[in-house]
Amino acid sequence: MQKRRFSDKTLKILSHYLLSLLAILLVGCSAHTPQNQKPEYPLAQQGVLDLRAVEFNQQLIPLNGSWKWYWKTLLNPGERPPRFEYGNFPELWSTQTWNDQPLPSYGYATYSLTVLLPPSAPPLALKLPDIFTAYRLFVNDRELTRSGTPGTTPETTTPFWSTQVKSIPPTSDTLRLLLQVANFHHSKGGSNQTIFLGSADVLQVAADREYALDYLLTGCLFMGGLFFLGLFLFGRHETSLLYFSLFCLLYSYRIVGSDDYALHALFETASWSLLVHLEYLSLFISITVFVLYTNSLYPTDVNRHVIRLLTGICLAFTAATLLLPPVYFTRLINPFLGLMPIYIGYAFHVYWLAARRKRPGANYSLMSTGVLLAVFIIIILKYFQIAIPEDIVLFLGYIGFFFLQSLVLSYRFAFTLRQAKEQAEEGLRAKNEFLSTISHEIRTPLNAIIGLNHLMLQDNPRPDQRQHLDVMLFSANNLLHIVNDILDFNRFEAGKITLEAVPMDPARILQNVVATFQPVAREKSLSLQLSIDPRFTPKVIGDPNRLAQVVSNLVENAIKFTEQGQVTVSLTVDKQQPETSTLTFAVVDTGIGIAPEKQQLIFNQFTQVDSSLSRTYGGTGMGLAISRKILQVQQVELKLQSEPKKGSRFYFTQRFPRAAAPGPEPKENKLISGDKPLHGITILLVEDNAMNVLLAKNILSKLGASVDVANNGQEAVDMLDSSRHRLILMDLQMPVMDGYEATRIIRRRNETLPIIALTASLAQEVGDRVNDAGLDEILVKPYNPGSLARVILKHLKLAG
Template identity: 45%
Template sequence: MYCNHRNKSISGLQTGPFSPERRTGNAFGRPWFDRPGTVRNACKSRSLLFVLLCCCFLQGYASQPTAVRGVLDLRNTDLSKNVVALDGEWRWYWHQLRKPEQPDAGFEFIRFPQLWNAATWQRQPISAQGYATYSLTVLLPAHSVGLALEVPDQYSTYRLFVNGKVFAQDGTPATTLAETQPHWSTQLVELPATGDTLQLLMQLANFHHAKGGTAQAMRLGERTRLAAVLTMDHALDLFLTGCLFMSGLFFLGLFGFSRTDRAILYYGLFCLIYCYRIVGTHPYVLHTILPDLSWQLTVRFEYLSLYLGVAIFVVYTHTLYPQDTNRKISAVMTWLCVGFAGTVLLLPTVLFTKFMNLFLALMVSYIGYAFYVYWLAAKRHRPGARYSQMSTALLMVVFGLIILQYFGVAMPAKAILFIGYLGFFFLQSLVLAYRFAFALSEARHTEKQFLANMSHEIRTPLNAIIGFSNLLDTAALTGQQQEFVRYIHTAGKNLLTIVNDILDIAKIEAGKLPLEIIPFSIQSLSDSIRTMLLPTAVDKDLQLVVDVDPTLPPVLLGDPTRLTQILLNLLSNAIKFTKQGRVSLRIDQRDVSNGFVRVRFVVQDTGIGIDPGVLPYIFERFRQASDSTTRFYGGTGLGLSIVKSLVELQGGWIRVSSVPGEGSCFTLEIPYEIGKGESDQAATKSLASWKSTGQTLRILVVEDNPMNQKLALSVLSRLGHSAQVAENGEQALEWLQRSTFDLILMDIQMPVMDGYTTTRHIRTTLRKKTPIIAMTAHALASEREQCLQAGMNDFLSKPFLPNDLQQLIRKYVPSGPELEVVAEPERIPVADAASFTMEPLLKVVEGDLFLATQLLELFLSQTIEQLQQIRQVMAVNELNVISQVLHSQKASIKMLGLDKASLQLEEIEALIGAKAAPTLIVARVQTYTLTLEAELPRIESVMLSAVQKLPSA
């Protein structure tokens, strides 16, 4: 459908006289929509717009000098501003391949350009096959700028002499068929810089094509101007070729995945075939890039790409709208195209090139018929028919312009042809995209309607089944009957959960799922979720870990019901797919701005994991890791889809990572507005003074770590309380037998007697009801539960903030000191360090630089001894001792903000808990010790710098 200007094939995107100076009249007028009497019919207005735009850019031949009797006088022409076509009367020597030095012989004058079958020699018609010489004298202006000649391809080979020297050649012209080698390309020839006259001599021969002679005029002008135009023409061709090639591959790939709409297949093939029409026809960009290509091969590709392209377009149109297309017309046109393609394969070039005019008539007729088909389809409201109609109208305009150029009526600008073709292919792509989206929308609507209807229909009898099974369970039944009733009740609840999931999906997609904005507490919500899921985890012998960032605002505004649904779904899945190990939920505060906080939830397990091939689709409905997953674990694959939808409805995101056999990690973030009231109160409490104004309490600190002892004693002293330290459970029992205490701070893991055992003795043997607050570095939800079961009152994770300890003291000893609200302590400059800074520690001690330096000094002294102890026991793989030492360091490491070492400690504890190979554990411990040793010099340097800033320094 790109046809060549020479009747080889009308080619689109042709290079004609492309200079603004040759336009006639004003190239731009008022926009059509700004004119009175706008056409009301939509289709007619679109066609009119295309015609007006194109006609505005038609480049007809302006008044310019032409050759007269073999001389072209340009002495009064400014070639720096004008590009001149070398047309008019040239000297012509038929059946002569003359050279510049040969004496003149008989010649005639002939119009240039002109085909031989339209010319005569000595008043006799001549054949399209033969050879001839053309001659022209060009008189240049006195001061000519750097000039060049743009020489287009001719039928079917030429050699150009300028002032007696060969300056351009396309193929090899000769006097016989055997010696002639045709070739087509567009060349730019730089002309001599001296002289005021150009003597042009062109040898031309044709024995291989149905047409012979000159096809287009050469153009003379400023070298840079012509080069820029030709470069732009090539760039437009290459760009359009790339667009078509990628579109073809895309639609072929799309059809390969779906194999439903065959129109996608045919359009993809059409784009790929048409690529050659762009680069393989005038101005022959492909021939310029690959000059050694065989003409016999490329000319066949040129014709085949046209015939087969039209054939596929016919089939594509019929497949697109089969109810609006006449099957017989489509079949006849398709077979005619195939027949023309057969002539290209079977006949010599001089014969099959004769059929082009006939094919052009058929092609133009079918384009008109295709426009009628698309108009009919649009009238009947077929999907995408309007775009098809617009694209075909645009194609008709483009081909109309090319035909005008073919007959020499006007020369359309290359850019207009480029825009026309680009618009045609773009609109056709929109047709397929619209059809695809329309079919998908219809399928989704049908699916949602079906799911909603079926869900409502199932709920009615299901509610009756569950209700009557509950009633039946209260009746007098035998043991076996009660068991059967429980099975019915359990199955009914499971089925109701599935139905509710389906209803949620229908509501989410219909946009009818409302979200509440009410105050709630993340801490309370996570405690409730842990309580609900803990029995299931315990039944499977799994650790259920819930870790909440203490810096989170105590009150948030959002939808706690939907958040509970999200977390229950993720944690239930994690427990279901985990056979051993742990399931954890970590809740952290991320960005805080403009009264909003982004909360990150991380659900991690040590379960079966997810295959990488399934991971990208895990949030799709009815998708699970594999069919065996459904058979073994149950489920429908709806939960994660609902989770993703609920997260996104609240303005958040969710992603997943997984390693098969090692576990999965789901991470999501949701923004919440920070609530007022309790959050303001908490903020006020965080600014409480260290000084007390009420009763002094006696507190027993049961802790084996010297640094933790130091911190606890300092905090309690500043709060106005007296404290006694017991290094293990036995010492604590001894102190309790001798003295009375108002509160006990109890470490969990200690030598001699741990915190659980000590608490049981206090409750059962000593029968004391003194409030006991557990302190541990783990902060696991399972440990919290064990603490409460052992008889403790509450749970405080290490390292703790003074504010957290204050609130627990006030909670369990109401008669304790009241808090005095003062301004926040001034921050003391922190010493710079490559890794360690005092900021985390100062936060723990609320800016008390003196206490911070004491803790650092204690940390340095005990850590050096502990590292030496670790090296000694590593040699004999005493993992129990290693575990005890590392656990004693854990709170201190967190307190100092040594994140890297803290993560390594967690990894080592996980390996020890999983009973990994001792060599692997020892290797991780060695890495940890190296990390810690690298931090010690920095910690000491920061401590010394801080000591110098103390008032007593």
């Protein structure tokens, strides 16, 4: 049913366009036809055309009828006329007789006509078509114009085709026309097109309009061809783009190189043989390319054998044009025009199938084929002088066809881009899910490693054991730092970074950062110093975690690339106002430095100054890129001053709103002081990982709490006893029932005890789901004993 509705809609649209084109065709072609030359226009009778009763206003008078003509004679003005006959003009020689004998298409002849004019005729002009294949026209015994040079032999004849408008010099009330015609190079001889007489101004305006339309259409097709060729070369290498661009470029020559021969008017000395070869080749090759274009556009809807046959026929015509002289290959045009309905009909069939099968842009292809069919009907009618449409009709037809075909490619291009966008978004979602899963899987074992490490450090280990534990803790934190960097970078790419705006003390943050990196600096025998401007007052609003992250990355980077000397972290007050404080943070080292041409390179992700540094110093190369992105989100620029072998200075200046009160004290990674602060408290621990259960039980036991363990959410729901349990530590990702669903069920039972989420996922990723489920707070793994104790005491209101 869906396909039926689609087909009906397509038929309706197509019928609308075809009916519109048919209307244009009927109106345009009925403008003037050889059989309907306005009955009031007289015809020439026995070499005389009486126009004395005709008013020359906007009318074009065809000089058709019975002319005197002289076969095998090139009669010049003043010469005594030999024997003549009366013959119809225009008419090809192959359809005429002389002495009742049929004539060939090769030879020469002269035509004569006397035109009687009204005494008040305006300035007049003649519109002369191309006549096979050379002619010379005399008016009142003077040569008015010529196209090529007619002669009595092939050697003395120079063929050329052109359409001309020639003004007639002021004369009496009589025009004596003498037209010499010769053909030895074409399969047709004589004339099959009308010569028109009319007002010089009207004819010249009409000719200029015809040429203007031809040049405009040629320019549109040529530029369109170049555009699609550029898309193919520099964008998507899709063969349909290439074939359509070649079709546009080839057919653009047809517009100016045939019919009105606008191009010949610019190159009057060009070789006729070359021009006629180009005229025929541009037709045969363009149709070949169009067949290939259709094949590449909808390859699953064409019949390969039919495509090969149609292409082979076109190539055979092309080969004949290249190998044979014009007198032979010009015979091919009529058979080729006879084949055109087959080509167009098959294209219509292919596009119809594509439309039914909902191929991208097939509707436009179908409509364009209908336009093309109408255009070729007009061309064939005009070629065989059955109808002479207005030039604007063909112009609109060509514009409609190429516009619709451009829509096909544009639609396909947009469709492909949309698919690529969807695939990219799907890939980004898959990447985010993968990184989230990897983060969870890495953080889960790290939680046990780091937590147990902290517990072991609090058990007064031997000095050698403490050294090993410090190394282990440093390595685990380093791994956690790398994981955090990857996830941060991914969030920046996805545009999901969030910033806090809370009271903070930048000086205390710098002190903590320096204290954290002091052991690393001591290991390398470096001096790590902190300089705080004494004018600074610790009352600003910002994101303490992001500030700490940026400075930590800069300090870590400075220590990594400094082998001797010192690293200095400084905070300088640039401007302090009642509402804002402008501060400059800087990290200065005496390390290897960076060459000027490579200073921007180091801010790229996964990049160091050269590949050897990654082997010498290690690292992912993301720290500076992440720091820069964090600052860019806040409209702050990370700057660099550096000199090779002397050191570097990374700094940024940021304006902060001032806070009414100092920021909170920074959190310390030590166990809360006090003797068993959770004594008598029973906590329900919901966790499916045995190592994390061991860690949490050890921490809580040291705090004096009793612990009941549930391995999944369903067990937690069943085990919960609000008369015993004061708080729940809830893992979120568990088998059977996850922490979200378990929490929702508990809250629906009107339980109000605190439920703390313990998760290896990032808070930004699960925050909304945690709040919706009814959990009170998130503690991200890996956590240390102090963090766990603080969050429990906070919610039990036992802190202090």
